[in-house]
Amino acid sequence: MFKNDERYWDINLLNKWFAISSIIFLAATVWVFVDDNDDEFKDYQREFRKMQVQVAQEKLEQQAKEVSLEKEAYENALAVAQTEFDNRSDELSELKNQLSDLNDKHYNQNMKFQSQKASVEALKYLVEADNAHGGHGPSNRDEYYSALNKLDILRLEREDTEIQITKIESKIKEIKSIVKDKQDDLDKYTKQFTLTKNKLGKLDRSRMTMANKLGDIVRDLPILDFLDPYYKVNQIVVADVKYDVNFAAVPVVDRCTSCHLGIDNPDFSDAPQPYTTHPNLDLYITSKSPHPMNNFGCTSCHGGRSRGTSFVSSSHTPNTPEDKARWKKEHNWKVNHHWLTPMLPTRYTEASCFKCHSNTSDLAGGEKINLGLTLIDQAGCNGCHHNADWPTLAKSGPNLKRINEKLTEDWVAKWVKNPRHFRYNTRMPSIFEQPNQESEEVTEYNNVEIAGITKYLFEGKDSSPNANQVKYLGDPINGEKLFNAVGCMGCHVNEKNPENAPHIDNYQNLTKVHGPNLVGIGSKVSAEWLYEWLMNPQAYMPDTKMPNLRLEPQQAKDITSYLIQDKNQEFDNSPSHKYDKSVLDELTVNWLKKSNPEKFALSKASKMSEEDKLNFIGEKSIRHYGCFGCHHIDGFDDAKPIGVEITEEGSKPVGKFDFGLFHDIEHTVHAWIENKLRTPRIYDRGKESNHLDLLKMPNFYFSEEEIEAITTAVLAFNSNKVNENLKAHNNDPDLYKKGHRLVKQYNCQGCHLIENRGGQLVEHIGPPEYGPPNLNSEGRKANPDWLLSFFNNPSIIRPNLQVKMPSFHQINDEDWDAIIAYFQHIDSENINYRGIHQFDIKSNEFAAGAKLHEIGQCNSCHFYGEEFPTGDAPTWAPNLALTKERLNAGWVTEWLKNPQQIMPGTKMPAPYVPDSEILSMDGAESDWGSALVALDGDTMAMLDGLRDYLWNIKGKTNIDDIIKAYFDENGYDFDSDGGSDYGDDEDDWGDDEDDDW
Amino acid sequence: MLETFKHTVDYLSSPTISFSILTVITPILFPPTDWFDKINRKLGFHLLWTKTGLIAAMAAITFFFVVGYMDQNFNVILTKADNFPIVLMVYSIYFFTWVAMHKAYINDERLEKGLKPLEYNDPDDKVLVWPDLVYIEFIALILFTVFLVVWSILVPAPLEEPANPAATPNPSKAPWYFLGLQEMLVYYDPWIAGIVLPIFCVVGLMAIPYMDINKKGDGYYSFKERRVGIFIFMYGWIVLWLFLIVLGTFFRGPNWNFYGPFEYWDTHKVVALNSVNLSEYFWVKLLGKGLPENILLREFLGFLTVGGYLFILPFILAKTILKDMYEAYGPTRFVSLMIFGLVMLSLPLKMYLRWVVNLKYFISIPEYFFNI
Structure with missing residues (x-):
């Protein structure tokens, strides 16, 4: 063997190092397996398994208690049967012996039969071949027939034995059934109990046999766990909801149920997160609900990273700062920067309704999105922000083309400067006196702009004298009664005290201020104008939302004098609007410079008179601030909206929002929208912008509830599309959508209860039967032909009502048709034409x-x-x-x-x-x-x-005439007239109406 | 105190200052001549290669990172999974340089005393590949695998969202080992910074053995015997390559703007980018005229400058201050060395011209996408 003693290193030292590093390497390898298999969701699943065991155990105990009542009786019966059975055991064994012998015999006979059958088949072939081709050899016909006979004999023998077997078997069965019947009864009685017990046996390792215990461990071991693990990722592939990976869309794969294990199980409604049951199983998750989990998944409503299997990787979004702090502590939560669509905070989940229910805000339970979408219409957001999925129907502010007949220049200037100075809860947003306009320079510019806008609006129009003329005045006391009784309060309030004004935290309250609060109206309009307006609003403004109440002249005078008496002294006494002429010059040049060289701008400005300049600034400012988004103004009929399009605002990546220079606002899309609505100019903080480059979205002074509702709606405007077959509006006609928007536009729900929303007017009237009728089932109830004629020309249906349906002449037949279609749709009424109802009077x-x-x-x-x-x-x-x-x-x-x-x-x-x-x-x-x-x-x-x-x-x-004549004569004083049958549940009626009706 | 430190570091790390400091320090750290060596000894820089120096420098680096880790702004950048290799790199650059320099200094002293270098005394002047070296390498391999495994367990891979052309990351950064190249893009056109310079790097490194005629310092660590070579290499490697990677990783934020390590990466930061071409300097600023229509006429000064720098300067040098060198190396080696050296030097030169006189391009022909 080769032996080399030449060494410069201590081989033993190297061996030791090798041993140590190998052990470390082994440890690292083990760590890899542990790390790879130690998923967060498995901890949750283990915990949930314990909870399931506990729930099953409780159920088992409960069921054990239930069955314990009669179980003994069943068991006694079983015991008696068992004794009887035991007594017949000799008989049974004798029968079993006989059966065994017979079976042996049958086996033998069957063998013989089968063997003979094979021979017969072979012979049959030979005979048939001979039949067909004939004469090639000896005929087998005789042999075949005798074999066939023998087969019959064998068959009969076999059958004899079979009959005997059946007999004995039935005897055995009979004896056995003594016990079996009783056992079946007992099993049937304890079936649920046994099922739970079996389930528990599969869940609870401590109840398993040794072999099952081992199996239960082995199935979840690394590598082997690809077969049938207990702890695994649960996922739902939602084919109809796609996730856009740029240039391709893949179905969403929701793995939420890997941790949210009890989501569809009502047993866990009290369990903590993530095990708890969904709070609304009737509407979501279950297969019976309209939104089953397998079709809709979870993230189609909640958002988030559907493939995440840990708390952080699934992009949860906290709803409150407290949640955030707790999550950071408990789950090490952080924002997934690279996931562009984080989960919606729970307060904004309703935003997701819109992607399937995109044609309506009328969703049962969708109060927030309903309020938000309605507010978007009413505040006129779409006037500046184009939205293809929720287009505007009409301008939300009044038409200003005939402003000179209604208002004075002085009033308008003061109003534009600060509308809230005149009316504390106006819908008109404040364009000026906002945080980014506080510098003296900008204030001076703004003063010029206000003067210019006023000038422009009145340019070329006669300003008529604005004196209160006595001939338009009546009895203010009666006017107040009328105001309260005829239905004005369906849309208006007349409330001086901001504390008592409706706080818009729900849709009901929003319908109360559909029209302006009429406080201080005496400082605003003349008696003549108000009288004419009340008599026929359309004469002044054809496209107004104000209906014609068909008042008698005297009634209109009374209401006029009631409303006109309230003046806003503080506003009246405040000084007239002023501006600095040198600033006017400067601003004129600034505007001219935008499209001209400075020299030219200066020379052009020098040729303009002060009036010209004001007009010029007015026109520029109206375009700049987008006044035409809400108002019809001469010269701006075709003007394009000034704001950002918001069709897909909700899915704009957060990086595309400008949060300004300060870092105190959370970098989420919803936080940006909330702050923008709360303080529209907030993102200008600290910026050194030119006056014309300042942010200009006006301040609507929304309440926190309104902000939340509008944010929900804006988040709903997004690009997260679902397949057509998930969309609810596939079943809905277009007319329905239009009708529903019209109902909101004209505030039908201010007076009527429709789809369980609205009808606030009744609060001012008393018992519901004296208020405007609720319109439940109207679609099924009313004959559409009649309804159209009624809308166009309302007549008295309920003679006992003082409040009356006004005439909406501004709504044309096409729109009425949409409204009727809306009523029919919500009642699932699909019949367009109906025959005349036929009946037989002799029947x-x-x-x-x-x-x-x-x-x-x-x-x-x-x-x-x-x-x-x-x-x-x-x-x-x-x-x-x-x-x-x-x-x-x-x-x-x-x-x-x-x-x-x-x-x-x-x-x-x-x-x-x-x-x-x-x-x-x-x-x-x-x-x-x-x-x-x-x-x-x-x-x-x-x-x-x-x-x-x-x-x-x-x-x-x-019969309007006769009813009117009756009340003209007898008055509307039910308290003194009606007497006892009228009861005392009525108190809000006008007390001494002795004029009309 | 800590704030002052942070502000100072932020100030010093701006590319102009930090690059200048490194450019000044490199010849002192690796003195190519006796004069620099004297300064080195005087300032005590040689102590950096002693064992105390190792401990002190490691402590200083660690102190910087600990302070950075505790700082709200630097923490974000430092703890990014992508940036972990750079932290390791900073330690390892110094450690391996230290090993070499430490041994080199010992050998230098021995050689001065007339002794043989340390390596010479190894038993019989040989080391066995089998089994010793292979065995040691195998153990090292196992331990390094362990390190990679543990790293991959503890620091999840920095995966990002699916690429979206509508939402690109800001800053958009190359992989860490290419960040030096990306930094060069600030000063040179892509075809130079992305193609010519890297090719010169690779070819230049391959050419070193063929251009090296110094027979000393072979097979053992030594500084003095090849100090000019080591200085040039160290300047190219540490300042022009590794430092640019560190700069690109830690100091380049949104819009590729420069941010000090303790500075907040504010997306709104605006830096004036108003550099001027050489042709504009000449025709517009100096002569007060417009730019000539003819491209060649317009850019003639740029062509002269670049041509003179690359093709005439070597000849002048060969006749004057590098006459000895020219004679020792011969024309082919000398010219190759000059070309590679001058191209390498062109990077710091261009950087300084950009910083000092706002120079955009020597030759600017955007009509044909040709800018130098």
Whole structure:
């Protein structure tokens, strides 16, 4: 062997080093395996397994308690059966012996039979071959037949034995069944208990056999765990929701359920995160819900990194600073910088509804996004920020083309400078006096701009004298009553005290201030203008949202004098708007310089008069600040919006937002939007910008709740698209969307309850039956032809109401059609055309209906054409002669069956319908009439008959004149007139209305 | 106190100052002539290669990183998984330089006393590859594998989001080993900084054995016997390559702007970039005219400068101050050496011209994408 003694290194030392480094290397390798398999989600799964064991154990104990009641009885029965069985054990063993012998015999016989069968088949072939080709050799025909005979004999022998076997088997079965039946009974009784026990046996290692225990450990070992591990990543592949990886879209793979293990299991509703149940299983997650987990996944609503399997890698986003601090401590949470779509904080989850329900804000439970989208419409965000997915329907501010008839220049200048100075809760945002305009230089520029804007708006228009003329004034006390009663408060408040003004934290309160707060109106408009406006708003502004209340001149005068008496003294007394002429020159030159050389700008400016300059600055400023986004202004009819497009604002990467120079705002998209809404100029802090380069989004002074709602809506405007088949609006007609937007635009929900939202006016009126009707089931209820004619020319339906449906002449038939389509859609009403309801007045049902009608005394409340009800005015109800025109026949039966269900709080009682028991009593025929008796308690047939009877009522359909005449004569004073039957639940009525109606 | 330290470091690390300091210090650290050697001894720089020097320098580097780790701004950059190799690099540059210089100094002393270098005394003047060297290398291999494994466990791979042309990272950085090249791009056109200079680096390194005629210092550590060569190499390697990597890693932030290590990476930072071409200096600033239409006429000064620098300067040098060298090396070696040397020197020269006189390009022909 080769031997080399030549050494310059101590080989033993090297050996030691080698040994040490190998051990370290082994340790590192083990570490690799441990690190690779020690996933965070496995800890959660182990913990959840313990919880499952506990839940199962509790269930088991509970079930053990339940079965313990009768278990003993079953067990005793089993014991008795067992004794009987034991007594017959000799018999049983004898039978078993016989069976064994017979089976042996059968085996032998079967062998013989099979062997013979094979021979027969072979012979059969030979015979058939001979038949076909013939004569080549000896015929096997005889041999074949004798073999066939023998086969039959063997078969019969075998069958004999089989019969004997069956007999003995059934005897054995009979003996065994003594015990088995009882055992089955016991098993059936304890089935649930046994199931839970088995489940527990698979979960709880301590209950397993040694072999199963070993198996349970081995299945989760590294490498082997590819087969069937217990602890594994759970994932849902959501084919219809795509994740955009640039140039390709891949289905989302949601692994959230790897840790959120109890999300679909109601047993864990009290468990802590991440094991807890989803709070709304009726709407989400379960296969019965409209949003099953397998179709929608988790991240399609919540966002985040769907493939993450740890707390940090799944990009959770804290909802509150407290959450953030706790997460940092408990989970070492940090922002995943490289994931551009982090999870939505829980307060903004509703933003995700919009990606599938993109045509509507009317989502059951989606209060925040509904408020947000409505606010976006009302605040006029789209006037400056184009949004393809939620386009604006109309300008949100008043038309200013005839401003000279309504306002004075002095008032307008002061208003533009600070609208809140005049009206503390106006929707008009403040463009000026904002934080980035505080320097003296900018303030001076702004003063010039305000003067210019005012000048421009009034340019070339007569400013009429603004004196309050007595001939337009009436009785302010009566005016106040009218203001409160006819429905003004469906859209307006007249509230001096900011403390009492509606705080907009929900949609209901938003409908209260759909129109302006009318405080201080006496400082704003003249009596003449206000009177004309009340009489016919469209005469002044054809596209106004204000409807025509069809007031009598005297009523309009009364309301005018009530409203006009309130003046804002402080505003009136504040000095007129002033500006510095030298600054006007400077600003004119600055603007001219933008598109001209300075020399030219200077010479051009020097040729302009002061008025020219003001006009010039006015036009530039209106364009600069985008006033035309909300107002119609002469010369700006085709102007393009000035703001950033927000169609996909919600999915803009956070790096594309300018957070300004300060670092005190969290770098998230939602924090940016929140702060922008709260203080629109906040990102100018510390910047040295030129006056015309300052941020210019005006301040709307939104409440925190409004900010949250609008942020939700803006986050909803994003590029996260889903496949068409997930989109809810595939089932919805376009008209529905338009109708729904129109309902919001004209604030129908200020007066009416639609889709469980709105109807706040009733708060000012008292019991719901004296307020505007709720419009539940309106789509199924109203005949669309009649509804259209009613919208265009409202008549009195409920004679006992003082509040009245105004005329919206500004809504054309096409839009009314959309509104009707909206009503029909929310009631799943798909019929566009209906035949005339046919009925036979000679039928038995009709006669029964007539009888019910007679018993029901409908005429005590209802009008029959011009025939007055027998009861008093407060209980008056719709004209039944109108029914056939106004209502759908199917709905009427439904209504008659249970009016309270359709319109909670209605005074309409369900008509009394006798049941078959009553109708079969002696003398029923004389009490109820033969027609009713013949129907024998068929409720629907009786109600159909009643409906048909109503259809047959004839008379005048429009009875406005006689009702008006009645109230003109008797007044609306129900308290003194109505007496006892009117009850004391009513207090908000006008007390001594003695004029109109 | 700490703040003052941080501000000082921030100030000193700006490329102009730190590069200048390194340029001045390198000849003192690796003195190519006796004069520099005297300064070295006077300032005590030679102590850096003693064992105390090792401990002190390691402590100083560690102190810097500890302070950096505790600093809110530097922490963000220092703890990036991408930047970990640079921290290791800073330690290892010094350590391996120290090993070589430490041994070289000992040998230099022995040689001065007329003794043989240390390596000469190894047993029978040979080391066995098998089994000793191979065995040692194998153990080193295992330990290094352990190190890589542990590193990969403790520091997750710095993966980023799917590439998105609409959302590019700012700053966009090359892998750490190319950051020196990326830094050169600030001063030279891509075709020079990205192609010509790297090729010259590689070819130049390959050419060294063929151009080296110094027979001393072979097979043992020594500084004095080849101090000019070591100085040039060290300047190229540490200042022009490794320092630019450190600069690119730690000091280049959003928009490739310079940020001191303790400075916040503010995306809004704006630095005036208004450098001027040589042709503009000549025609516009000096003569007060417009630029000539003719490209060759316009850029004639640039062509003269570059041509003179690369092709005439070597001849002048050969006739004057490097006459001895020319004679010793012969024309081929001398010219090659000059070309490689001058190209290497062109980088610091251009950097200084940029900083001092705002020079953009010597030759600027954007019409044909040709800029030098």
